[in-house]
Amino acid sequence: MALPQVKQDATEARLTALTMPEGGCLGSARDEALRRLRAMGLPSRRDEYWKYTRPDTLVSPDAARAAVFHNDETPMFGAFDRLRIVFVDGVFDAEASDDLTMEGVRIDRLEDICCKDIHWAKDLYGVLEARGQKPVERPLAALNTAYATDGVAIHVTGKLSKPISLSYVHKDEASDAILHHVIRVESGAEATILENGPAASRFNKCIEIDIADGGTLHHVRAQGRDHERRAATHMFTRLGRESVYKSFTLTVNGVLTRNEQVIELTGDDAVAHVAGACVGDGDFHHDDTVFITHDAVNCESRQVFKKVLRNGATGVFQGKILVKEGAQKTDGYQISQSLLLDGDSQFLAKPELEIYADDVACSHGSTSGAIDDTALFYLRSRGVPEKKATDMLTLAFLAEAVQEVEDRAIAEDIVTRLQGWLDRRS
């Protein structure tokens, strides 16, 4: 079917504002991605997959300006020993970054993978993204593969002694960044990837993650506090046999966020958990879109998303579990909940299950509600003031998602940030 003219025009208008980086060995992958993008066109509000989130500002030729938020707080993960890789407005900052060498991992910049002949990265770039375009199109990810200007290739071959931390600093109010990372975790290897910061006024980020048999990857992300920033992120993850992927995202503020997780369980006994906690006010709009494909036996997937919304904020959850024929003994769990702190906020949820195997256990639940009056009264009757009691119940609501973070110190840091958000609102 030919693309509607208006969509075609919008796509070309966006492309005019972009320059494709020198291709090198990634040239064909970028060209392929551009072809995919032209065939589907950038998303518009009429697309079913974008029914709840308006993509206009994510696809417009120019990014809207976004104020840089300054504060004196220790940045997220600041207290932890980690290998720091810093990007400022989407550009790698060697000065601010640590030496990229560490035992058990090799880290290269995207622009170096051709001259240094990093085979696995060349073979992975754009591949999982392309696989993830079916059955649902993700044009912003194709755009990313074609036009990404920077990124890293992380090859994990051992158990890492400390996390790798990707810090995204936002300095320029007019920045419009496109980053693309590729990560491969070898058999038996284990790593933790941390991401934090708003990155840019508009941020398009894609990560392709390939986890070999028995590999483990933990991912914890915090998306900064800049309220005016916009972000569209994709994580494409393929899991081998007995491998583990656990991802958690904290979002505090941000006028528009669309986080997509596309996960493919291709080896038996693999485990994938994705979770998120977000809190937002006013024109805050947060969208978690998840697609998990079970294509092997005895795999476990788990989605836990919690949203606290007030003053007209909007939360969106689109989560799907697809169990292919033959993916027996699948254990799929999905919960998405919102706590609406007033009558103005809204939560839009579309949980989906599509199952072609006959011996599976899948459950999903989605709720939206206010603070429980009975619990509130119970706390107040013990002398806890109303605001404090409400905050306690709000954190309790988020706890199920935060508990998905296995590292206790990081989980505590997350709770502290959430508490900070509550404290700033009296």
Add this chain to the structure above:
Amino acid sequence: MLEIKNLHVKLEEEDKQILKGVDLTVEAGKVHAIMGPNGSGKSTLSYVLSGRDGYEVTEGTAELEGANLLDMEPEERAAAGVFLAFQYPVEIPGVGNMTFLRTAVNAQRKARGEEELSASDFLKLVREKAKALKIDAEMLKRPVNVGFSGGEKKRNEILQMAMLEPKMCILDETDSGLDVDAMKLVADGVNALRDEGRGFLVITHYQRLLDHIKPDVVHIMADGRIIKTGGPELALEVEHNGYGDILAEVQ
């Protein structure tokens, strides 16, 4: 201590009068029991005294040591010394029992202008009180009342009472759902708190609990009023003859 005069209360949502003129005075150091058939307004009285939403006081007063309770928020009443042991203690997933207790104790101390308890002092105190109620460390770590048995929930209520040291303790059917041993444990916990500065209002259906917590005064409540007041023997009379005779006598 607690002085209730001519208290009239109706439900906010429906125009239904529940309390129709309750008069009751509980002196410091005394245990008063309220018995009565289902629907007589016993639980409503406990909720109204502790400040739960959904009730409208249409007439009358309730004072604690001369302070008007009805004007206060629930947390202010708690800081002033009111404590309600719930008939159905609320489960709060995600809030640790210990965090809850410490927040409550310190919030009340703060409201009264006292210094907050340090973490170590608090821990010492809670361990000591928990031990007496046979509440183990595991139960203190778990989320508030989540997965607790009926007996554990009621013991947890008494632990909160012991930690908060209220002036006026209201026990709403604390015996419901308890076996004999658990009832003994809960009653011992309550008896340990009896002293001359503290008043108790024990709401119950059955005489059983009053074997363990010996009341000084027993009131019979029916249709939103206290219809008869007497000594402990009144509870025994109810136990033997039911409420029928007393109701008939009053009418």
